[in-house]
Amino acid sequence: MLQEILVDLKLTLEEFQKLCIVAGCDYLDNVRGIGIPRAYAVHYLTDRKHFVQIDDNKSEYCTINFGVPQGSIMGPLIFNLYVADLQSHMDNIKCHQYADDTSLYKHCKPVDLQATVTELYAGMGKLEAWSREANLVINPEKTKVMLMSTSQLSRVHHLDTTNIDLTVNDTPLKRVATTKLLGSYIHEHLNWEENVKHTAASCYATLTSIKKFKKILPFHIKKNLAQALVLSKLYYNDIVYHPLPDYLSKRLQRVQKAAASFVLGRYASTEDIVLKLKWLPVKEQREWNLLKATHKAIYNTNWPNYLKLTIFQHNRCLRSSNGLQLERPLICNTLQDQASHVFNSLPKDVRNCLDYTTFCRETRNIFYTRALELLN
Secondary structure, eight states, rough: OOHHHHHHTTTOOOHHHHHHHBBBBOTTTTOOOOHHHHHHHHHTTTOOOOEEETEEEOOOOOOOOSSTTOOOOHHHHHHHHHTTGGGGSSSEEEEEEEEEEEEEEOOOGGGHHHHHHHHHHHHHHHHHHHHTTTTTOOOOOGEEOOOOOHHHHHHHHTTGGOOOOOOOEEEEEEEEEEEEEETTTEEEOOOOOHHHHHHHHHHHHHHHGGGGOOOOOEEEEEHIIIIIIIIIIHHHTTOOOOOOOOOHHHHHHHHHHHHHHHHSSSOOOHHHHIIISOOOOHHHHHHHHHHHHHHHHHHHHOOOOOGGGOOOSSSSSSSGGOOBBOOOOOTSSHHHHHHHHTTTSOOHHHTTTTHHHHHHHHHHHHHHHHHHHOOO
């Protein structure tokens, strides 16, 4: 009977079994299918093959028993699911993951530094054990150690000469003063000069490449190129190093002027940036980006808990108490401090705006008006 049905459906027995796994059984409630999306994912990861090619020489195909397909759209998502349980193995050590970039960190007082190093050493051992079990390999050459502090704290407690003895696969880890994390260069004393230098160099290199086409491109194409290829780098992660010293802000402002000069085909001033291109100057753009992140931190439920902002609670019922405000912390230059400084200065109706698009439009108008006033 079944064979006759399969012949009519033009299905093999194996194909029918897979269909049952996907769709489930209509006459038995306890037999449910995994669904089309899951079935697609299973099919996508099952019986994959790969080969190695050097010039025109190809190896034979080999079946992949585990791993993530390289260069695929689903690859980063699948890899994140694969390594999602790493944090549960780290105990008291915090773990920050982004695809295959993993950072282990722990903060302490200077007197507890050696005890913290011992905890990190034990955590590295657990990381090695987890990696072996997950068929992953830690590259000691790409694994670095950094001791972050203020320059004053480092000078008083001689942290620059403190020995940080950590190893991976019995290989001592190199201690560095600057490292690249998610596209930004972080200094051990949170000095952003190195990051600004690399950002400016990258922007100028891009401008050098696209300037070759400046005579054959119309105005709107050059403006789109400058915004997509140059300004996107200039504004990337800019709220991380807010506030920035004036001499570094001026360096980034010169990059924006160079991008405007490419678009206009001549030397561009700050007046040209604001009036002709309708761009915000670098400082106002950075504060606007900070406000957009602040709105997400207040109203977006998917915002990370470790970056939550504290809303000020009024003890007395005043006329100003119906306007949302952020609490001002005692510690300066934190996200809470800078966000509250910029957010609390907004008009009450803008602070109480729930819609993200409307909030962005209103705040940009405020900063654009401020930029016009500074020109005068």
